[in-house]
Amino acid sequence: DAKTTQPPSMDCAEGRAANLPCNHSTISGNEYVYWYRQIHSQGPQYIIHGLKNNETNEMASLIITEDRKSSTLILPHATLRDTAVYYCIVSNQGAQKLVFGQGTRLTINP
Amino acid sequence: ETGVTQTPRHLVMGMTNKKSLKCEQHLGHNAMYWYKQSAKKPLELMFVYNFKEQTENNSVPSRFSPECPNSSHLFLHLHTLQPEDSALYLCASSQEGGRAAGELFFGEGSRLTVL
Numbered sequence: 001d002a003k004t005t006q007p008p009s010m011d012c013a014e015g016r017a018a019n020l021p022c023n024h025s026t027i028s029g030n031e032y033v034y035w036y037r038q039i040h041s042q043g044p045q046y047i048i049h050g051l052k053n054n055e056t057n058e059m060a061s062l063i064i065t066e067d068r069k070s071s072t073l074i075l076p077h078a079t080l081r082d083t084a085v086y087y088c089i090v091s092n093q094g095a096q097k098l099v100f101g102q103g104t105r106l107t108i109n110p
Numbered sequence: 111e112t113g114v115t116q117t118p119r120h121l122v123m124g125m126t127n128k129k130s131l132k133c134e135q136h137l138g139h140n141a142m143y144w145y146k147q148s149a150k151k152p153l154e155l156m157f158v159y160n161f162k163e164q165t166e167n168n169s170v171p172s173r174f175s176p177e178c179p180n181s182s183h184l185f186l187h188l189h190t191l192q193p194e195d196s197a198l199y200l201c202a203s204s205q206e207g208g209r210a211a212g213e214l215f216f217g218e219g220s221r222l223t224v225l
Contacts, residue, residue, distance in 0.1 A: 034212055043112070043200050043216025044153070094211030095141065095204035096166065100153040 003027070004088045009105040018075040020104055022088030025069040031092040033064060035073045036100070037084040044087065044100070047073065078108045113137040116201050116217035123191065124225050131186040131220045133201030140207075142184040143214070144176060145200040153200065159184060160206065191224045198222075 005023040012018040024033065034049040048055055048062045050071075055062045061074040075082055087103040114135045123129050135142065144156040158166035159178040173195075175187040184201055198221050202214040 032212060036214070043114075043202070043219050044214070045112075045216070046213045049212055091212060094206050095143070095202075095214045096158055096160075096206065097155075098212070098214065099155070100145075102152055 003090050003099070004101060006086075006088050006101065006104045008102065009107070011107050011109055012075075012078050014080060014108050014110050015077055018078040018082065018106060018108070020073040020075075020086050020088075020106065021070065022073070023070045024088070024090045027068050027090050028092065031090045033062065033068075033071050034089045034091060034098065035060070035062065036087045036089065036098075037082075038087070038103070039081075039084040047086075080108050080110065082106065083108045112215045112217065114201060114203055114215050114217035116199075116220050118220055119218060120221050120223075122223045122225065123188070125191060125193070127191075128187070128189040130188065131199055131201075131222075133184040133186075133217055135182055135184075135201075135203040135215070137203055137205070137215060139203040139205045139215070140181055141204045142178060142181070143202040143204075144184065144186055145202065145216075147198040147200060147219070149197075157186075188222070191222075193224050196222055196224045 035047040036044045038044040050062045064071045085103040085105050087100050089098050117132045142159045146154045155168050156170045157176045162178045177185040198219045200219045201217045204214050
């Protein structure tokens with residue numbers, strides 16, 4: 001029962017903005033959108049989360065559409081170290097029920 | 111360094127062995143988790159502990175036995191495993207309630223190979 005849909009892979013040039021899309025058309029009113037990433041051979045790393053307003057932190061920006069049916073994670077100036085699998089997850093129970101899908105494999109090219 | 115430490119990082123065991131994975135978090139969090147990541151598969155949630163009490167068992171076979179003696183330590187006891195149990199086992203912690211809810215901190219994982 002997939003709650004989110006992401007492209008399996010994307011490429012981006014180093015120094016450019018990486019924009020990762022996520023569809024969550026069945027999101028309910030109290031569900032948050034979370035983004036994590038997993039660099040090869042490491043545990044996943046929290047990036048950002050939001051409910052309906054756009055959010056920004058030192059790692060990324062999260063843009064959520066007004067109808068909340070999709071969102072975009074933006075890495076403003078991608079570096080080679082941003083190469084990873086990026087997971088978009090929706091949940092209304094905090095970390096207790098985060099279900100990781102296949103994610104998007106982002107490759108940053110020099 | 112995430113504040114979550116897992117040992118051992120690598121483990122090879124036979125199907126009749128008994129071994130344990132250990133996880134320790136130095137973040138003062140109130141919830142701890144075990145996840146399994148098999149090759150080519152998404153992460154699977156196995157167990158959730160809140161304030162040392164198990165609140166989630168995601169239909170995990172009894173050959174995996176978790177133990178949470180306090181809020182900072184979590185163990186996964188392994189016995190009579192099968193080769194298909196070979197995977198990366200990830201521990202995580204979180205502080206539930208408030209703005210930080212949903213922010214999981216993961217360890218580096220313990221890579222298990224069952225022969």
